[in-house]
Amino acid sequence: MSKMEVKTSLLDNMIGVGDMVLLEPLSEETFIGNLRKRFEHNEIYTYIGSVVISMNPYKSLPIYTADKVEEYRNRNFYELSPHIYALADEAYRSLRDQDKDQCILITGESGAGKTEASKLVMSYVAAVCGKGQEVNKVKEQLLQSNPVLEAFGNAKTVRNDNSSRFGKYMDIEFDFKGDPLGGVISNYLLEKSRVVKQPRGERNFHIFYQLLSGASDDTLKKLKLDRDFSKYNYLSLDSATVNGLDDAANFRTVRNAMQIVGFMEDELQSVMELVAAVLKLGNIEFKPESRVNGFDESRVKDKNDLKEMCELLGIEQSVLERAFSYRTVEAKMEKVSTTLNVAQAYYARDALAKNLYSRMFSWLVTRINESIKAQTKSRKKVMGVLDIYGFEIFEDNSFEQFIINYCNEKLQQIFIELTLREEQEEYVREGIEWTNIEYFNNAIICDLIENNQNGILAMLDEECLRPGTVTDETFLDKLNTICAEHQHFESRLSKNSKFLTDHSLPHSCFRIQHYAGKVLYRVEGFVDKNNDLLYRDLSQAMYKANHSLMKLLFPEGNPAKVNLKRPPTAGFQFKASVGTLMKNLQTKNPNYIRCIKPNDKKASQVFTDSLVCHQVRYLGLMENVRVRRAGYAFRQAYEPCLERYKMLCKQTWPHWKGPAREGVEVLLKGLEVPEEEFAYGRSKIFIRNPRTLFFLEEKRRQCLEDLATLIQKIYRGWKCRTHFLLLKKSQVVVSAWYRRYAQQQKYKKIKSSSIVVQSFIRGWKARKILRELKYQKRCKEAVTTISAYWHGTQARRELKRLKEEARRKHAVAVIWAYWLGLKVRREYRKFFRANAGKKIYEFTIQKIMQKYFLGLKNTMPSMSPIDKTWPARPYLFLDGTHQELRRIFHLWRCKKYRSQFTEEKKAIYEEKLEASKIFKDKKALYPSSVGQPFKGDYLEINKNPKYQKLNSVMDEKVLLADVVNKINRANGKGAPRIFLLTKKKFVLADQKTGQVKASVPLPDLNSVSVSTQSDGFFALKLKEGTPSAAKGDFLLSSDRLIEIITKLHRTGAASAERETIGVDISDEFLVQFKQDKVCVKFIQAGPKNGNSVACKRKNNRLLEVSVPSP
């Protein structure tokens, strides 16, 4: 906490005293008076040290708001006025920060506000612990378990409209950060007798009324229920509705809470079915039916309710009906069936109802535990909240009250033990001297009840297990003998004669002096309730039910698990569970809330002294205060003590530098507090008398006033000064800003003017420089021009001079040469005239000729006779020589060429030469034949066996053999024929067969006609009158026309006895076909006729051959 924060204390604005320890003087009157005073001012919480006394206000107070939670959050216990939140906060913080498991023990009688207190503690812890989706869900489930359990376990009693009829201990588990993880609820002994019977002015458990008033018509119909309470025997009617309790609304709350906790819809349905079944069960009535043996046997009177109940739970009706009329007793392998009379049947019915309900309640707790179970196995911190039924003293107290009061005795015991032990331990821890304080220890009463040998519970168990007739009376007799001497046991018939005449003690009762007062117990029903028997036939009938929850509730009904052993008695079970609880509580740090009821009327503002006084007494609160004060009334750690009172001493104000303990010592010495009034512990100062504390407080209050004035003064001064400083600072800032602004403006002005001035000066300077530069440039240009002119003049002058000089030199040289020439000529004139001229000429000519021949030798053309190149002549006078040399060279070259020919080759060339003579420049076909060698025999007739026959006909050497086309005069088309030529004849034969078609002796051949063009047509014209001419001339065509004609011509010329064969070259000639003469005309074909030669008959006398242009 910062030094400036004002510390508060429970001592501030106190009504009465907030802590009873400070009560002065301490007496019962002042104690009650203090409680009353505070109660009247709605201060319902008061401390005794760390114990909280809570008065039930019976009205809602505005002290549980979220703001209050925040106010108490993380504050010290004594810092604020007493509140249950302070205790919850203390417990939660020491759990979270110091890792101490806590338990909160809430005690008080019925209606004192325990359940409310437990809910306040839980809601406070839920509000201050961690948040988050998962954590919030856990919190919500933990909080919502309350309405569920209250609906099934609470009922209206004369003392409390919402009285818890079961004990509840809830462990809330936290993780290391203090976030809730889950919880475990333990329940203790539900007052199940209430299911079948309620005392006057009381009700059955809330859930019955809630179901009937809150469920929808539809649900009720399904459950076969009627909204009218009066229809049900088990519901008491005199207080069916309770003021301020809205059963219908609560039913919705409970349903909703069950869903939040995690009940499935079918589980909810099953629970409601069981509740309905209990109501139905109560309506089953019995009538006696006489048997032959004289005994009465019970029979179900009206079977409708029985039927409906069986339908609800899926039980076979006959089985249940039989179980209400007979009872099977099993003993040592024997089964005996006995009949039940009407009373026994009613007893069985009620036992079934009670068991059904209480087992369902236990199942609910188990089911809730399943839901709220922490999901982690890591170590958990635990805060236990115990809300157990309060001490009860009724007019008619039975086994339940006995059990409840026993439990309260045990709690009181643990309270005494732990409070004293803790107090004692603190003194020892702090090293303070401690003297024992007298108080009433109720261990003796606990012993009376729970002692294993002669305790009341042990004897009740013994009675229940004993063979023979056992009744409540035999049990009381036993108590009378065994407990007679006990100080706290009272009975009329006991050996202790002191009670013989006590008329307030009826015969069938015993009385126990509990720590909280005397309670008279009626023994009736003790044995039965302790036995808690349910006939096996019934449990077996229940087990057989076709209802999942019922099977779970009655496991002993399973025939496979028949157990002949008696189940443990109710008393035994309770004792055991209380024992476990006590052990559990002892391991935790206890926090006490002691609830007190201000009146019996559930009224606000009514404070009944006697009632409160009674509770104060039996709760041992006075002893509590005394124990607390016997040593020292008040204790506080040194640091907070010094912090609180340091203003009371100059040395400690405002700061104490040394250890806190020494500071406190200096402080107390300075205040002259008597030494016996306080003791210095190791970490705390102990103040014996509250007066001393008040003295300190009073001093502090006065001092605080002075301090307040001082603080005010200083604060005001500080405030004014701060304000002034702030103003000053602001003024400085403002003026600084203004100055800055003004200077900026001025600077800007100066800057702009200086820029203007600068620009003028710069302009002027620049212009001056420009002028100067221009002048310099002009000067330079002038100089250049002048020097150029001057240089020019110089150069021209020099040139002139040089030219003059050259001319003069040349003239001198010419003159000199002329003169020399003249001189030489004059000297050598006589020699020249005779020889020199001719000699020089000859020499020159010789030299030129030499050079010409040598040059010609190097530029000679090739040796090819057709090469026409010849170097150009160098001198005109050599023209004749040059041409002559060329001719000689060509002749010589031809001779050289010819000299390498053989005879054969020579013949071929001769033939070629002849061809040239005949055709050169006459027929266009000729140039293409120049390159072709004349082979002659193309068919190789003598070698080819195909022409063997033809060969044999030929008697001479074949000069030419080739295939030609014989032109048909009718259509101009050609037919292939073999053309053979020998020295004497030519033959035409069939190409395929070799058969001779015509054989013409050469002398019969008159002439040959060909065209001038590139075609291969030729006509062989025969001499008229010869035998060969009878058939007519031949018009043939062949690509080797040139060779054929040349060979024909040569052969003809070779035979001496005849003339040569004439060759006509003309584009139109006549051919004699048998009788007719036909004209063959050659024309140039247009480009569209293609490249082939076409012969067409135009008419009888004309064959037209179109030849492609070359």
Ligand SMILES: Nc1ncnc2c1ncn2[C@@H]1O[C@H](COP(=O)(O)OP(=O)(O)OP(=O)(O)O)[C@@H](O)[C@H]1O
């Ligand atoms: N702090 C409180 N503020 C307002 N009303 C309260 C407070 N405490 C208790 N009451 C009232 O007193 C009634 C009884 O309280 P509560 O049920 O807590 O008693 P109890 O001690 O649990 O009794 P029992 O032992 O019968 O269960 C409550 O229903 C409520 O009306």
Ligand SMILES: [Mg+2]
């Ligand atoms: Mg209660």
